[in-house]
Amino acid sequence: MTRSALRSASIPVAPAGVDSAALIEGRRVLRMEAEAIEALAESLDQAFVDVIERLASVQGRVVVTGMGKSGHIGRKIAATLASTGTPAMFVHPAEASHGDLGMIAAQDAVLALSNSGETPELADLVAYTRRFNILLVAITRVPESTLGKAADLVLRLPDRPEACALGLAPTTSTTATLALGDALAVALLQERGFTPADFRIFHPGGKLGSRLIRVEQLMHQGSDLPIVRPDAKVADALMVISAKRLGCTGVVDDAGRLVGVVTDGDIRRRMTPDIFGMPVEAIMTTDPRQVGPGTLAAEALAVMNGSERPFTALFVVDAGRPVGVVHVHDCLRAGVA
Template identity: 65%
Template sequence: MSAARRDDPRDDLSVAREVLTTEAAGLRALAASLGDSFADAVARLATATGRVVVSGMGKSGLVGRKIAATLASTGTPALFVHPAEASHGDLGMIIPGDAVLALSNSGETAELADLVAHARRFALPLVAITGRPDSTLALAADVALILPRAAEACPMGLAPTTSTTMQLALGDAVAVALLTRRGFTAADFQSFHPGGRLGARLRRVRDLMHTGHAVPVADPDMHMAAALVLMTEKRFGCLGVRDADGRLVGIVTDGDLRRAMGPDLLSRRVRDIMTLSPRTIGPDALAAEALHVMNARERPVTALFVVADDQQPVGILHVHDLLRAGLA
C-alpha cells in the first residue's frame, strides 16, 4: 500500500466502516446461534455459591478481565485468574463452590490445562467460550458456548478482532442474564458504584436533601414581611406553604415575589401570592430523577420540596446539592 494511500482520510474511513460492518455481522451471527446451551450455562453459573472465576490467555484474557469486572459490578461475585499464574500457585484461589468461565477462541490454549484439570478435580461447574466445538476445552466443559464462524476484521484475517468482540458481547449477555435472574436493581448497582458521576446519578434524594429546621416552610396566613425574612434566612429562594394538616399545598418563589411586587406586598399574606401544587419528589427517588423533575416543563426550578406519602414536607433539595454530588 502506497504512502499516499495510507495518508488518505477516505481510506481510513473506509477501513473503519468495513471493520465495524464485519464485527456487526459477527454479533448478528452470535445472537442467532444462541440456544439451550446459553440458558444452561447461565443456570450453572447462577447456582455457584462462591465466585465465578474467569480465565483466558492473551486477548481472551484481556476480554476475560472485563467480563469478570462486569459480573462483579452487577451482583455476581467474580474474579479473573491468569491461567499461567494459576499453574504457579493461584489455583489456590479457586475453591469448592466456585464456577469457572474459560475463554479460548481455539479451545487449545495450553496454559488453561491445569486450571481445567483443577475444575474437574473439584467438580466445579465449567463453562467454556470457544470457537471450536470439537476442541479440548469444549469437550472438557460442562457447557460450551460456541462462537459462530465469522471473519476477523483485519485484512489478513489473523488479528483477533471479530472473535474478541463476540467474546466480549457474549460475556455481557451472560452478566445481564445473571443480574436479571437475581433481580438486581438500580439501588444494588449504586452500592457497587459509589464513586463518580454514575454513583451520583444512583444516589437517593434522601441522601442529599436538607431536613429539619433547614426546610423553609410557613402557614398560608403568614404576612409576607415575615415570609421574606424567613426566605432570606433559609437561602433556598423559596418558601413551602403547609395547610392545617401539615400538607404541602403551595410554594412562594422569587418569581412569585416579582409578579406580586407592589406597595402592599409586605402587608399581604402568603396565601395571596403562592403558587398552588408545586413540583415535589419523594425521598426514595433517585437523584437523577430529581434533576429531571427540576428541568421538566417550560420553566425549570432550582429547588424541590421532598414530601412523604401524606404530602407532608420532609426535606428540600437544591440544584446546588446535585452539583456538589457530581450529578448536574
C-alpha cells in the first residue's frame, strides 16, 4: 500500500447520511449566533432611536474604540459608518492613553465597545470624554458596568453564551456587536438622506463603483451626437449613422426636441429600391425609449436589454432635447453589467 493510501486509510470517514462532528459543531455555532442576533433585534428600543438622533447631530466624527476582538469589530464598524455618510474613525484605547486622545475633539462622539463593560484599557478614554463633555455611547452586555454607568447612552447586547465550546472565546458577543454596528450605520444612512450619488463618491472603485456610474459620465455628446431632421433623406441619415458609429441617429424637430430614432436595422428591415430617397420620418421609431443624464448606467443597460427586441444605444434627453447617446459597449467597458 502506498503512503498516500495509508494516510487516507487512517482518516475516519463518516458513514453516508451521517453528519460529521465538525459539521454538527459548525451548525451549532451559526445557530447560536443567529439566535443572538434575533434576540438583539427584538430587544431594540427607544435607546437605539436616541443614539441615532444624537449621532446624526454630531458635528465631528464618530470615534469607535474597543480592545481585543471588540477592537477588530470596531474597526469594521468605523469603516462602515464612514462609507455610508457618517464621518468615523477607529482609535485604539491603549494608544489613546499614549497621545492618541488628541485625535478626539470636543465636537466628536465616542462609540465604545466592551462586552463586559469592564475593559481596563478604556478607562483613560472614558475619563477623557467625561472631562471634556464628549458624547459617549456604550455597546455592552452589562449596562450596570463601569462603562455602562459612565456612558451618556447605552445599547445593550443580548445576554447569550459565547458559541465557543469553552464559553470563553468572543464569538456570539462579537457577532452581535458587528450586527448592531451595521444597524447603526444603515439607520444613520437613512436619517441623513444618503443617496446613491453620495455612495458613489465614497465607493469609486471596484464593482460597486461601476454600478453607480451615471450615463452622463459615459455618453457621447457634442459633435459626436448623431442628429438629423425629420425631412432628411434616409440616405443622409445613413451617412450620419456611419460617421458617428453608434448604430443610430436621433431625429429632432424645429425646437430641437427628440421626436424619433432611426437605426441601421430600421433601414435594413425596410430595404426597397426607393428607401434612400424617403424622408426619415417615414421609417423612424416615434416616442423612442430615453433616459435622463442622471440615470444610473446600470438602469440604462436594463432599459436597452429589457424590451422584446434589445437595442444597443439609448438617447440621453434633458428637457426633451437630446444631449447624448449611451451605447451598450460604453456600459460594458465601464464594468456595468
